[in-house]
Amino acid sequence: MIEIRDLVKRFDGFAALSGATLTVPAGSVYGLVGPNGAGKSTLIRHLTGIFRQDAGTVRIGGEDVWENPGLKARVADIPDDWYYFSQASVRDMMRFYRGFYPNFSMERYETLKDVFRIEEKRPIRRLSKGMQKQAAFWLALCCMPEYLVLDEPVDGLDPVMRRQVWSLVLGDVAQRGTTVLVSSHNLRELEDVCDHVGIMDHGKVLLERSLAQLQDNMVKLQVVFPDGVTEVPADLPVLHASKIGRIHTLIMRMGAKEAEELLAAYQPLLVDAVPLTLEEIFIYELGGADYAVRDIVL
């Protein structure tokens, strides 16, 4: 389990993280979403032992991360801007990582050679951005991590390779119980792979739920009111409402059954619950937090 409690980090007085709290259950795939500057990458750098927190705790598997090489040997990360030595090939970097990660698997390295199809002796700087990302995945997965921390991991990958990469990651989750924390802007993609989601903004985790909880806690209804009712009744707790013809689309923070019971008082002609996408949940949750929704149109 990954646990972050009241994490604070300031850069020259600017609070990049101001009390972030987050819990990633063991063996889960946790999607961390948030707009630019929310503090996702800063939080991840605490998880990988790069930054030292000003306050709060950062623990993985019950151990503090800072200066804990025993723990860090079980954590692999792929940052947004993966670093490699300027003249190095994938094979050079493999040798380098092998010298640090005691669990590094040469067997897996050889196996994944067929998946990624990268010329391993070619300098990484000569590879395309997508291929560099593949190389990062290749080496990270060979470290056989118990915890995998990914920052914008599939940027630059083509759709086929994205599917391939996620398949490998989810395979590790299923077979080895790997815990994955992934930050991304791509909500549609997270929806497909994550079972838990945390939403960050202004240096805090605004909410974190399992995907099922999120979807159960918010409902989108299409409603047709009887003649004479042209507007949504004011006493209904609606997060967002829109209207096309006579059909009102309402977003409400409650379960579908509870919403239908509330609407029954107005004798609607039609009430139909429609599934919410993660993207919609994200927009309306942050909209509720006075967030400028237009800035995160995806």
Next chain:
Amino acid sequence: MNWEVRIMRSGISCFNATLFRKNLGRFWPLWGMASFIGVLFPLTLVLQILRQPQYVVTKLDVTGGYYSIAGQVAPVLCLIYAVLCAMAVWSYLYSARSVGMMHSLPIRREGIFLTNFLSGLAMMLIPFAVTGAACVAVSLAVGAFDAGSLAVTVLLVLGNCLFYFASATFAAFLTGNLLALPAIYFLLHFLEVLLDYLVSSIATGFFVGVEDVYAGVLECLSPTVYLLRNVGVNYIREDVVITPAAGDPYTSRELVDVVLENGRLVGFYALAGVVLLILAYLLYRRRGSERAGDVMAAGWLRPVFQCVVTALAALGGGVILYELIWRGLQYGTFYEAVPMAVCLSVGGLIGYYAAAMLLKKTLRVFRGSWKGAIVVVVCCGALCAGLHADVLGVTTRVPALGEVAQLELRLAENTYILYAGEDDGLLEEALALHQAVTADVGRIRELYENDYDYEGMGAETVHTLQLEYTLKNGLTLHRWYSIPLTRERMEEPGTCEYLMDQLVNSEAMKARRLHMGDSRYAVEGGYCSGEYSESEDLGSREAEAILTAVGQDLAEGAWGEYDWFGDRDGLEYAIYLELSFRRTDRDAGMDWITINVRPEMTHTVDCLLRLGLVTEEDLVQRIQLYPESYPETVWEALPASAGVIGGADTMTSVMVMG
């Protein structure tokens, strides 16, 4: 279970072989090129031996070569090469991407630190090792291998490498910017010299008597300068009688030993390197990875950096601006307080804002910074006001007798070294003279400001007084004055001119010039040449005889009175006579004296004639040889028996008539 054990080993390890190999592998062009350049030196020696097979290389030659390289070359090479190695191995600190990768690896900070340090040190040592191995091979080949000097050299090279790379490492952890690293490194290494120069040049501009010389009070803080000035090789040569198989024996001055002087200083610097290394590690422990790219790596260093840059810019830039602008408009010997305050302020403000721009990584630093700017201007103004008013009493500073360990006094064309405890009486007189000079400093300032127009001040001539005190606390104090002289003031008790005359023409000082009866000095030799005789180097016996004769003349009052106003210039014989002395009780170098031989010095003249160093023909006065060089007042002092041979208009030569 197996991998858990391995993780534990990784957790406690402070060294990672993979990182070490990676560093050496990544930066091989650096140490490879240095090794190649190093190998060129023994190669040159080999080529020289091949070209000149008769050239015999001895063990002492090899030792001298080793010590010269270790003492004089290694500090300079290490100074430059260490910063290149540091820029290589610590480069990961200066980019957010690379520092992120390194710090996310499963190894503690001390592990990264130690491994990278050892990598850099190895990169420092490899070229020396390669060069050393080549030198050893050459010395073995010519049969001149000397293990002892090799061991000493290895220790010196290790010490130099450790110190310089540790200091570069320390500089590396002060900054988060790769380009700032060499700037900070060289600034730290030469800050003392720079400040010494700046303070000295500003003090010279404000204070009468302060010398614009490198004092080197804290020279040990500039290690390269200190090592180059103090670590040296002493080639000891002795006269050896050589008896060839055929022919007569002859004496030859042969090299008998080569000694490295002050080599232990390198050891002290190596210890300082260890301290710097510990400080660098402590900085690393506190360093945030987010500091990559910042000019200063720690928050508390930022104001320090801004203050240092502002101060250096104020002092350096201020002096340059003053010289360029104000001195261009209006020449003056001394600095004027208000224009200098303006120049210092302008220089300081440039430094202040430049530092702010570097720290904040933006050009927009002016808004809200007026308080800092005012502080800079006020400080510069206060500094100039303080200097102008001489609040520290620099001009009037005369050390007390109890403070002085040694005084080197240069006065009346002679240098006197006076030691506390040995020459207290003379020291007291010299201090009284210095006190009188500082009390009369207005006249000296007037002379300087009038561009040395002493005649305009009613003086007949100018004499220089130089005082170099070595104080008991190890500091030195240098003062230098040009003093306008008048006959009236020289006869007026209490004036500095009077005290100067009393000191120089005292019997004690006259005897001091000859070191008569002074067991601390032994006359060693000298030089003598007459106008018509061959020049001769004097042996110790000849010098001893001449010294005794001059002493007799001194006792009879025929020698030793210093002629302040040049009344007797030209009346001396055209004989150049110099005696040199050796200090017997301590290694304090040489002393020597030039003696003007005048006709009244009968004992000396007789001695020179007796020793055959000059002939009767040489007993001709300079005024007779070069009459056009001397004024008529001197001619009046010439005996009537002297005549001139030559044309009516120009005197071409002189003949002694009687």
